[in-house]
Amino acid sequence: MLILGGSHLFHSASLWALKVASRIVDLVHYSSIPENNKIVQKLKEEFRDGIVVPRSEVESYIEEDDCILIGPGMVRTESGIKNYELGIKNINDIEKIDNEGIQTYYLTRYLLQRYPNKRWVIDAGALQMMEVDWIPQNAILTPHHKEFEGLESRIKNYELRMKMKKLELKEKVILFAKEYNCIVLLKGEKDIIASRDKLEMIEGGNAGMTKGGTGDVLAGLVASLYCKNDAYTSAIAASYINKKAGEELYKKMGYWFNASDLADQIPETMKELLL
Numbered sequence: 001m002l003i004l005g006g007s008h009l010f011h012s013a014s015l016w017a018l019k020v021a022s023r024i025v026d027l028v029h030y031s032s033i034p035e036n037n038k039i040v041q042k043l044k045e046e047f048r049d050g051i052v053v054p055r056s057e058v059e060s061y062i063e064e065d066d067c068i069l070i071g072p073g074m075v076r077t078e079s080g081i082k083n084y085e086l087g088i089k090n091i092n093d094i095e096k097i098d099n100e101g102i103q104t105y106y107l108t109r110y111l112l113q114r115y116p117n118k119r120w121v122i123d124a125g126a127l128q129m130m131e132v133d134w135i136p137q138n139a140i141l142t143p144h145h146k147e148f149e150g151l152e153s154r155i156k157n158y159e160l161r162m163k164m165k166k167l168e169l170k171e172k173v174i175l176f177a178k179e180y181n182c183i184v185l186l187k188g189e190k191d192i193i194a195s196r197d198k199l200e201m202i203e204g205g206n207a208g209m210t211k212g213g214t215g216d217v218l219a220g221l222v223a224s225l226y227c228k229n230d231a232y233t234s235a236i237a238a239s240y241i242n243k244k245a246g247e248e249l250y251k252k253m254g255y256w257f258n259a260s261d262l263a264d265q266i267p268e269t270m271k272e273l274l275l
Contacts, residue, residue: 001025001227002065003220004058004107005072005124006032007100011039012259013073013124016213017220019263021069024224024270029053029061032073033100055095055107062111067119069223070108072216074125077101105129112136119226123219127151135180138231142219144187145169151176174199183231185222187215191239195232202236204243206250213259218242221266245269 001021005014014032021028031037031053053061062068081102087093094106108126112134120139122130127147132154135141143151152172155161160179164172170192177184177194186192191202221242225234245265249257257265 001027001223002029002031002053002058002061002068003072003223004031004055004068004070004111005074006036007073007075007104007125008033008035009075009100010073011036012213013216015039016216016259016263017069017072017123017223019260020217020220020266021224023263023267024221025227027051029058029065031055031058031061036073056091058111059091059114062115062118065118066227067121067223068111068115069121069123069219070111071104071123071126072219074104074108074129075100076104076125076128081105101125101129109134112139119231121219121223121226124216132156132180135182137181138183140183140185140222140226140231140235142185142187142215142222144215148173148176148184148186170199170201183235185218185235185239187218191243193232193235193239198232200236202239202243204240205246206255208250208253208255208257209243209246209262211258214242214246214262217259217263217266220263241266241269241273244273248272 003014003017018030029051037052077099080099084097084102088106094103097103104125108130116136120136122139123142127143128150132151152164173184173186173192173194178196181196183195193200222234222238225238245262248269249261249265
């Protein structure tokens, strides 16, 4: 599995995804900005089952890895994107861009369009900056409610966008998944998971899971499961396990747990569920 994420502003987001993934998959490749790569190198005593990859080399790892998670900890921007349009030919060109939000846009576009047949999980900053027309077939999207609204607003098909406005939330998620041939895991008090022709609602969890970073843990779990399972099953299983882990933490700690606690709890919860 390959994780592409992090920024100068957000260090921990991609590390939470990394933490849970390293407990589940055989090998994790991690690629972020140099600053975050150094942080992970220092954590090698805990993170033994992975390799830190410079962004300039990620394409060779994309070729070999089963699943790629892109987005945790990446930042967004509102303007200046088109100023770089003509100068982007490869990842080295993208790395030269000073604005990290614009980097997020072009890195996401470049990789999704260049490797549409890989298994993708798209989260956080990548979700916030991407165009919906870039979504690869069978990709898993993990938006919270505001991020899903952003995706809806970027639909270019006017008739589809107007149709979406008239629907209830659950129906919107179903239609979006069908239109873009993807799986949507809409995070919330009840997670809504939809594919082209299936829908599941996962209840559970608690208010402690609204803390920053818990969504990054979920994204890491989704991608870990997607390495060896189909997309829809991976999204449902990850949602269920994540909420059960939050419930177990509540029994131990009340609402006073954080994303690191959740990442630590998930392997224990998976063991209990298997038994």
